[in-house]
Amino acid sequence: MKFDLDAVFVEHGCAGSALATRVLRAIPRDVPVTCVADNETREAARPASGARDPFGAGKRRLVIARRKTPFLMPCPAGSTKFACCGYLVLTLASNCPMDCSYCFLQEYLADNPAFQVYANFADSFDELDRLAGNARGRNFRVGTGELADSLAFDSITAISRDLIDFFAARENLTLELKTKTDEIENLLGVDPRGRVLVSWTLSPDAVYRSSERLTASPAARIAAARAVLEAGYRVAFHLDPLIAYPGAERDYIRLIDELIDVVPPKQISFISMGGLRMTPRLRGAARSRFPSDPMLCGEDVLAPDGRFRAFTPLRLSLYRTLAERFRKAGAEIPAYLCMEPASVHEHVFGAEPVRPATIGERLARG
């Protein structure tokens, strides 16, 4: 296990679950474990009210609980204002042991910051089978990396193996494991049968050093991508958030060059890009937790969607430069923009975006 835990809380009804057994076997002996009555985990795991950084403290408190709401949902970033990618989110965990200064979970999970993993995660397979069964002939891309990093705690939960086994046997479902780690050991011994893609959020070294605490270095992420590619996985990359700091263009191009030196462009399933965007509340929380991070003090202005973003020509210029760099790489890498309106797609790619269902289908099929 690469991340420290201060405490583990197990919901009473999950105490004998396979997941709890795996976790309790894998964590260091000195991590205190508390069994908590059902429905009381949130309060039990809540960091002390006087904690200097309750959100940061919550990340080191692991909760094993039963999920009572559906696991599968449309991507919460989706909106009629944006051209979306048809991504479906499978929530098997909530929060992340890494601590990126810009992370939206600082707002999204502010009231419930403990790191939760759901012992009844296998129930999600029924939801997935219903989805696939109700839409035969369609392909879906389903990811576990929206409210948590897909692999951050995989060394103690090993959920990836269950997921890969499930998806490997489904013709019209593709699993996306999204991560900033290099925790790929569990993946290397399983055959994904082309149904699993592993994606990395990539940032230049300057962003990694300034803003991405406890994550694997960009070079380590790229090396991990190469390793899973050789093990039969598809790979994809998210340049998201793109941060338009002075020198960003040079650094992102260098990052792309480093990437395509190691991972052949033809073998990249897709690239996504998304400029840093922060609601005023998130910006306040992030600045308060990371007051000296220059990446949080970009030339951001309030955009029509109520989020702070790098002013439009600056952000779009960066998108265009990077899209052009990928085009010059010599392969048609499917690309999309996250949380941007259709007009921005037109500026960057020279064409209107396709419908979410269509792009979702394309990205799922590869």
Add this chain to the structure above:
Amino acid sequence: MNADEIEAQIRTIADERRLSPSHLMRWLAMDPESRVALLDIARALRLRTGQLVTALDTLDEIAVREQILVAAVLDRLEIRRIATGPGSAPSRASALLEALRTLRYPRLKKMQEQLRAEVSALKLPRGISIDLPKELGSDELTVSLRVRSAAELAHLLEALDRSRAGLTRIIEMLGGKK
């Protein structure tokens, strides 16, 4: 002045301006040199509450962006000129905030100037107004016509048509084209 005296004076000015406790704490948390530099300029320009809050926020962000002290920002020539220059305190206070904003958003300011120059170069007749998006927060250009007759409308549409290339260039600049 020793540190205690400086803190007392900061607290006095914060009290007079009814500065929020969080802003006062941020001011007091600055290094000694920066504390004094801000105190001096707040007094010299008689910054009002809102202006003091904006100055604190903007100075903090410039200092973080550039990894320098607030005192170093306030020691820049363009800021010192405002602090010690001619003019009334209120006009210099406004000039200070504008100068700080330029330091905080250098590329935005430059791009706004370029775009305004492009709009101005179109030399469009009265009755046509071209509005850039607020703070360049979107790619939407607003073109408005004010007419009172069909002939006037025809005249303005012709003028717009003649400016098609220039307008296209402005839209492309908003869309990130260099």
